[in-house]
Amino acid sequence: xxxxxxxxxxxxxxxxxxxxxxxxxxxxxxxxxxxxxxxxxxxxxxxxxxxxxxxxxxxxxxxxxxxxxxxxxxxxxxxxxxxxxxxxxxxxxxxxxxxxxxxxxxxxxxxxxxxxxxxxxxxxxxxxxxxxxxxxxxxxxxxxxxxxxxxxxxxxxxxxxxxxxx
Numbered sequence: 001x002x003x004x005x006x007x008x009x010x011x012x013x014x015x016x017x018x019x020x021x022x023x024x025x026x027x028x029x030x031x032x033x034x035x036x037x038x039x040x041x042x043x044x045x046x047x048x049x050x051x052x053x054x055x056x057x058x059x060x061x062x063x064x065x066x067x068x069x070x071x072x073x074x075x076x077x078x079x080x081x082x083x084x085x086x087x088x089x090x091x092x093x094x095x096x097x098x099x100x101x102x103x104x105x106x107x108x109x110x111x112x113x114x115x116x117x118x119x120x121x122x123x124x125x126x127x128x129x130x131x132x133x134x135x136x137x138x139x140x141x142x143x144x145x146x147x148x149x150x151x152x153x154x155x156x157x158x159x160x161x162x163x164x165x166x
Contacts, residue, residue: 015128032133063087074099085109138164
């Protein structure tokens with residue numbers, strides 16, 4: 001999960017000049033996040049770290065695909081802030097209306113884009129040297145990958161090696 005603050009209203013990427021805050025449940029990914037360009041990392045399981053970010057972010061990109069407390073993140077938004085969900089939790093998420101209403105916040109979602117949007121994103125990443133840490137797996141390992149996802153045994157993202165299809 002990534003948040004940005006008003007130093008760059010409301011952009012979503014370090015490449016666009018945002019002050020980027022990464023949220024992680026543990027500090028296991030902290031050094032990787034900083035290496036990739038994040039300005040700071042907040043451990044979301046530490047109430048004091050979450051409280052320190054209250055009412056400070058303009059935008060949160062929620063990439064979490066597991067059940068989680070969305071209201072805790074809405075509390076981090078400033079007035080007129082936005083939280084966009086791109087993760088795909090299996091269960092519905094609960095949202096406390098007061099967290100939206102009291103700060104005029106918006107909560108929306110976005111699925112994956114089509115080919116033009118994907119190409120535009122890849123072009124942008126290429127132009128700005130944005131890369132991702134992934135674990136490349138063969139298609140034959142897809143069932144093991146799903147098992148590992150359920151156990152939370154994935155550091156970042158699985159990517160299926162299309163060469164393994166043949």
